[in-house]
Each structure stands twice: as C-alpha cells, then as structure tokens.
Amino acid sequence: MNRFDYTRPASVAEAVQAGTGEQVRYLAGGTNLIDLMKENVDQPTTVIDINRLPLNAIEELDGGGLRLGALVPNSDTAWDARVEQRYPLLSSAILAGASPQLRNAATNGGNLNQRTRCYYFYDVATPCNKRKPGSGCGAIGGVNRIHAILGASDQCIATHPSDMCVALAVLDAIVQVTGPEGDRAIPIADYHRLPGDEPWRDNTLRPGELVTGIDLPAEDFTKNYTYLKLRDRLSYAFALVSIAVAMRIEGSTIAEARVALGGVAHKPWRSTEAEKLLKGQQPSPQTFSAFADALLAGAVGQCKNDFKIPLARKGIVRALKQAAEATPQSQTDKRIA
Amino acid sequence: MSIAVNSATYAAMPIGRVPTKLTINGETRTRAIEPWTTLLDLLREGEDLIGTKKGCDHGQCGACTVLVDGRRINSCLKLAVTLDGADITTIEGLGQPGKLHPLQSAFCDHDAFQCGYCTPGQICSAQGLINEGKARTREEVRELMSGNLCRCGAYTNIIDAVLDVIGEQV
Ligand SMILES: Cc1cc2nc3c(=O)[nH]c(=O)nc-3n(C[C@H](O)[C@H](O)[C@H](O)COP(=O)(O)OP(=O)(O)OC[C@H]3O[C@@H](n4cnc5c(N)ncnc54)[C@H](O)[C@@H]3O)c2cc1C
Ligand code: SF4
Ligand code: FES
Ligand code: FES
Numbered sequence: 310m311n312r313f314d315y316t317r318p319a320s321v322a323e324a325v326q327a328g329t330g331e332q333v334r335y336l337a338g339g340t341n342l343i344d345l346m347k348e349n350v351d352q353p354t355t356v357i358d359i360n361r362l363p364l365n366a367i368e369e370l371d372g373g374g375l376r377l378g379a380l381v382p383n384s385d386t387a388w389d390a391r392v393e394q395r396y397p398l399l400s401s402a403i404l405a406g407a408s409p410q411l412r413n414a415a416t417n418g419g420n421l422n423q424r425t426r427c428y429y430f431y432d433v434a435t436p437c438n439k440r441k442p443g444s445g446c447g448a449i450g451g452v453n454r455i456h457a458i459l460g461a462s463d464q465c466i467a468t469h470p471s472d473m474c475v476a477l478a479v480l481d482a483i484v485q486v487t488g489p490e491g492d493r494a495i496p497i498a499d500y501h502r503l504p505g506d507e508p509w510r511d512n513t514l515r516p517g518e519l520v521t522g523i524d525l526p527a528e529d530f531t532k533n534y535t536y537l538k539l540r541d542r543l544s545y546a547f548a549l550v551s552i553a554v555a556m557r558i559e560g561s562t563i564a565e566a567r568v569a570l571g572g573v574a575h576k577p578w579r580s581t582e583a584e585k586l587l588k589g590q591q592p593s594p595q596t597f598s599a600f601a602d603a604l605l606a607g608a609v610g611q612c613k614n615d616f617k618i619p620l621a622r623k624g625i626v627r628a629l630k631q632a633a634e635a636t637p638q639s640q641t642d643k644r645i646a
Numbered sequence: 647m648s649i650a651v652n653s654a655t656y657a658a659m660p661i662g663r664v665p666t667k668l669t670i671n672g673e674t675r676t677r678a679i680e681p682w683t684t685l686l687d688l689l690r691e692g693e694d695l696i697g698t699k700k701g702c703d704h705g706q707c708g709a710c711t712v713l714v715d716g717r718r719i720n721s722c723l724k725l726a727v728t729l730d731g732a733d734i735t736t737i738e739g740l741g742q743p744g745k746l747h748p749l750q751s752a753f754c755d756h757d758a759f760q761c762g763y764c765t766p767g768q769i770c771s772a773q774g775l776i777n778e779g780k781a782r783t784r785e786e787v788r789e790l791m792s793g794n795l796c797r798c799g800a801y802t803n804i805i806d807a808v809l810d811v812i813g814e815q816v
Contacts, residue, residue: 315664315681315727336728343684343723344704356681358728388780408793409778410711410771414719544792641789 310346317358321487321521327357329489329517335359337380337419340411345424349433350440364418364521367391373527376485379418379520383473384409386417396525397637398555401536402476404640408545418520421474421484421500424511425467425575426547428452438464439508446508453611455549458618460574465508466611469501469576470547476536478569478577479553480525488518501576511575530555530567535631535638538571539624543643548572550621552628556587563587568604568629573621580604592633594626601625664727670695671739679726686710686721689736697737697766701795708794711767711774712736718774720793737766740773748814749773752807760798768794772808784809 318324328335334353336342337360345351365380367389375395377386386392387403407415429435429447436445448456448466456466474497482497501512514520533556540546551571557564566587570578583603590596601622608618627645631638636646663678670693679688686703689695689712701709703722710722713735741747749769752758759765771794775781781790787808788801796804 310682312682317728317730336725338723339725339728340705340720340723343725346682347703358725360728384778388778408708409775409790410708410718410720410793411705411723413717413774414724544789545795641783641785643789 310343311349311352313353314355315358316355317361319361321362321364321519324357324359324362325488325517325519327355328519330355333357333517335418335519337416338382338414339419340407340415341419341423345431348431350424350431359519370524370527375525377417377523377525379522380416382413383407383415383417383420384412387412395531396476396480396528397531398534398536398553399473399476399480399525401534401637401640402472402538402551402553405536405538405548405551406472417473417523420471421477421520421523422512422514423469423471426455426470427467428455430467439467439504439511442509449611452613454613455547455572456611456614457574458608458610458614458621459570459578459605460503460576461609461611462504462506462508464506465504465575467504467508467575468572469511469574470572471577472536472538472548472551472571474501475551475553475569475571475577477523477525478579479555479567480528480530481567483524483526484520485522485524486514486518486520488515490515492521493518494524497577498579504575528555529557532635533558533632535628535636536640537624537628537631537638537645539620550617550624552621552624553577554628554632556629556632558592558633561591563590563592563633566629566632568600568625570604570621570625573608573617578604587629592629594630597626597629598622600629664730666727666730668726668729668731669733671735681725681727683726684722685712685714685724685726685729685734688726689721689734695736695738698770699763699766701763701767706795707764707767708771709764709767711771711794713770713774713777716774716777718771718777718793735770735773737769740769747773748811749807752810753804756803756807756810757800758803758807759796759800764794764796764798764800768796768804772811775808776812781812787812 332354364378368376387400435447484495538551556566667676699709701707705723781787
C-alpha cells in the first residue's frame with residue numbers, strides 16, 4: 310500500500326472541503342478501497358476517513374419513504390425493522406451479498422461506489438482502460454466469464470458487482486449527494502453509467518462529491534417480490550446473474566412489475582419499456598418469456614460469458630414466477646423455489 | 647474531533663503516526679500508528695497477538711475475523727487508525743488455556759478443526775453471530791458462518807459446535 314495523508318473530518322462541510330483533488334479518496338468501511346490500495350490499483354495521496362460524519366442513521370421521509378444514511382452499515386440496513394417490513398427486497402438483496410463480516414463493515418455509500426471485480430482491473434500488470442485510460446482492455450478476448458452481456462463498449466466490458474444496487478434500481482431510489490457545488494439528488498437510474506468511451510467513470514458523481522444518503526420512495530412491494538442471485542457457489546460469491554423483481558398484483562393481473570438485473574452490465578440493467586409488456590397481463594410463462602427476451606434484447610456474449618444469456622433468460626422467468634406466487638427466494642435456504 | 651496528519655507531519659516527526667486509543671481484550675492503550683496499518687497487522691506485528699490469522703489479506707476467507715465493539719469484521723480490510731476509541735476482542739480475549747470460552751470448548755468437543763488455521767476466525771465469527779441473534783436453525787447458522795472458509799473442510803462439525811452453544815443460550 311502506498312503512503313498517504315490521513316484526515317478525519319468531523320463534519321460533512323469539512324469533508325467536502327478536503328475532498329477535492331485528483332488523488333483524494335473518501336474512506337468508509339474500507340472493504341473495497343483498502344483492497345484496491347493493497348493491489349496498487351488505487352493509490353490515493355490523501356485518504357479522508359468519513360466514518361465520524363453524522364450520516365449513520367435511517368430516517369423517515371415525509372410521504373412515507375426512508376432515508377438510508379451513507380454510513381449505515383449494510384448489515385444494519387438489511388436488518389432494520391422498517392427496511393425488513395417495507396422494503397424486504399432490499400434486505401434480501403443485501404443479505405445475498407458478501408459475508409456477514411463484510412456487511413458489518415461495508416456501508417451503503419461504499420456499496421454504491423464499489424468498483425468492478427474485473428480481474429484485469431485488479432491486476433496492474435495488465436492493460437485496463439478503466440484503471441489506466443488508453444491502455445486497452447485485457448478482458449476483451451481474454452478471460453471474461455464474469456463480464457457484461459449488455460451495454461458494454463469496445464473499450465470496457467466490466468460489470469458493476471453490487472447486489473444492493475440492483476434492488477435500489479427496482480425501488481427507484483434517489484442518491485443524495487453534496488459537494489463543492491452544493492447538494493444534488495440523483496435518481497438511481499442516472500447514478501451508475503455505461504462505460505462508453507469513458508470507462509474510467511463508474512458513475513455520475515462529480516469530483517469531490519460525497520454521497521450522504523439513499524432515499525427510498527414510499528412503495529408497496531412487500532408481497533410480490535424476489536431477489537434471485539445465481540453464482541458459482543451458494544454464498545460469499547459475486548453474482549453471475551441476479552434478478553430483482555417487485556410486482557403488484559391486482560385480482561389476477563399484474564398491475565405493475567419492475568425488474569432489474571445484476572452481474573450483466575456496467576450498471577443495474579432495467580428497461581421501463583420492456584416492463585410495459587408485463588403490465589395488465591396474467592402471470593404466465595409465455596408472458597414472462599416474452600419479457601425476458603425484451604429485457605435481454607441486444608445481449609452479446611464475449612465468449613467465456615456466453616452462458617450468461619440463457620442463464621439470465623431462465624433466471625428472469627423463474628424470478629418473475631417467484632414474485633407472482635409471493636414465494637421470494639430465501640437467502641438462507643438456497644434451494645430455488 | 648477532526649484530525650489531520652500530512653506528509654509534513656511525518657517528515658517533522660521521526661515516527662509520524664496517528665495517536666490511536668484502542669481497548670484490546672480489555673486493556674486500553676494508546677499507540678502511534680502509521681495510517682496504512684491494518685488492524686490485522688497491528689494485532690499480529692504491533693501487539694504480538696498472533697492468534698488472529700492472515701489467510702488471504704483481501705476479505706475473502708474470514709481467518710482474520712475479530713470483534714470490534716462486539717461486531718465481527720475482517721481485520722485485514724480495516725485501517726487501525728479509523729478505530730480510535732474502539733473495543734476490540736480477539737481470540738486471546740475470548741478464553742485462555744484452562745478457562746476456555748464455551749465456543750472453544752464446543753469446538754474441542756465436536757472436533758471442529760483439523761489444522762486449526764481458520765479456527766480463531768471461526769470462533770470470533772461465531773461469537774459475532776451469537777451477538778447478532780439472527781441464527782437459530784442449522785441452515786441459518788450455515789449461511790451466517792459462510793464468511794469463514796475452512797480449507798480442511800471441517801464445516802459440518804463447526805456448525806455442530808456453534809449450534810451447541812446457541813442451544814445452551816436459549
Ligand atoms: C470478498 C468480497 C466479497 C464481496 N461480495 C460481494 C457481493 O457478493 N455482493 C456485493 O454487492 N458486494 C460484495 N462485496 C463488496 C462489498 O459490498 C463492498 O466492498 C462494500 O459495499 C463497499 O463499502 P465500504 O463502505 O467498505 O466502501 P469503501 O471501501 O470504504 O469505499 C469504496 C469506494 O466508495 C467510495 N465511497 C465510500 N463512501 C462514499 C461516500 N459516502 N461518498 C462517495 N464515495 C464514497 C470510496 O472512496 C471508494 O472509492 C464483496 C467484497 C469482498 C471483499
Ligand atoms: S473490462 Fe473494463 S475494467 Fe476490465 S480490463 Fe477491460 S477496461 Fe478494464
Ligand atoms: S485474511 Fe482477512 S479475510 Fe482472509
Ligand atoms: S481447520 Fe484447517 S482450515 Fe479450518
């Protein structure tokens with residue numbers, strides 16, 4: 310790990326003041342940043358320890374939503390009684406990720422801003438446009454089993470590894486940030502970005518901006534939902550493909566359905582256009598398959614990850630069935646219902 | 647309280663470090679720590695508490711699990727200076743020879759290890775699991791112990807040992 314200046318501001322204003330500069334990083338739980346620093350992937354000259362900032366509460370919002378403080382640990386968020394009762398999809402997705410120890414240290418703001426797990430990104434001996442702009446992409450034509458099938462570019466095919474963010478995408482969360490130019494509220498759909506020709510930019514956060522919280526709008530997806538995570542081993546492994554579904558069923562028809570995919574793109578993958586195919590329909594394998602095809606339109610494999618396309622198609626159909634039948638995937642009993 | 651330590655401070659002081667107060671296994675001490683020191687390296691190399699093990703150093707195995715304010719974390723991914731004021735418990739703080747912690751006794755009774763390398767992390771993790779109070783069934787214990795790998799594959803007996811202690815406490 311390189312040497313760096315260490316500061317521990319006590320207020321958000323102080324943190325943001327210190328936060329501008331090329332090689333300045335905010336340190337939250339450290340479960341991603343410290344790992345990247347050990348590998349010399351990230352070499353900040355200044356580390357701002359934000360753990361003492363007052364951003365560690367979950368609060369009620371006017372209108373029935375919740376604000377998740379950026380520094381609330383992932384485990385406390387998943388096990389918060391209000392989150393469990395009102396946003397069980399979010400609890401489920403968080404509990405599907407990492408390990409109990411990691412979730413205790415990992416924070417909501419850090420989870421949102423975690424970097425890709427692309428092997429080449431992590432290996433400074435190889436080319437990577439995300440780590441070193443213009444150096445090339447080792448994953449294209451290389452070992453790309455975990456890489457993107459949707460929204461990739463000819464410069465980067467990395468995926469965003471978070472489980473939590475896939476649920477946030479379905480819940481239409483709003484990311485609250487503050488920075489040198491003041492406060493902003495960013496809809497989750499606009500927070501993460503596709504790699505395009507600037508693959509080094511994971512998201513739309515501007516230099517020096519700090520995430521202060523994540524707002525969950527009032528929603529009623531407490532019955533017909535699921536988070537189905539498919540991976541190489543049943544626990545303590547990143548998703549190859551994951552599917553978050555939130556549905557409202559009125560009578561026997563789908564009044565609303567939202568679906569986001571993890572592990573397949575540089576951001577949680579959602580299409581409100583495709584979701585129209587589900588609205589007003591009876592839950593059925595045919596409807597679910599037609600939707601899966603629409604959501605996966607344009608999917609391309611990179612060779613080693615070709616399997617993800619049929620896996621995602623089947624996973625989407627299965628997850629929609631789980632949600633429609635109100636039998637959400639258990640994150641303890643890993644048998645797929 | 648805000649603190650700032652910069653390169654100039656390091657240059658000015660032969661040992662430019664951040665004063666950090668830690669209570670480790672009940673004993674409070676203030677140490678001047680280099681900011682890039684992980685809690686794991688501090689415990690093993692600074693404090694001579696070598697019960698906590700380094701398996702991967704990347705959060706991928708759980709061998710370095712310790713309790714910080716009663717919560718289990720991977721000490722390899724935590725900078726020690728960020729823990730100023732914290733209460734840390736390692737395997738050495740849970741029990742001693744002749745006065746074993748119930749989890750340590752249960753691990754012996756159930757033959758829950760072979761080489762023993764993962765065991766301190768397993769036991770600290772199990773204590774964290776008990777503190778969380780979320781695991782009752784065998785399946786729940788399995789899932790919530792999944793952050794600790796055992797290269798020898800003693801999993802079945804580890805789960806038996808943990809279940810035994812949970813059973814005694816209900
Ligand atoms: C072995 C292993 C397995 C894992 N498995 C999974 C998994 O299955 N699913 C999953 O979703 N995740 C998984 N993770 C990733 C884990 O969830 C993230 O490392 C964690 O959420 C990051 O949070 P943190 O608080 O530790 O962030 P840090 O490491 O402190 O920070 C990460 C990044 O976010 C920035 N940052 C942090 N907070 C803020 C803020 N408030 N504002 C702006 N920028 C900020 C930092 O500067 C840094 O660049 C795994 C990690 C490991 C090590
Ligand atoms: S896929 Fe992206 S992160 Fe991976 S090597 Fe290519 S440019 Fe780097
Ligand atoms: S040494 Fe910390 S998780 Fe492996
Ligand atoms: S007992 Fe050998 S690694 Fe677990």
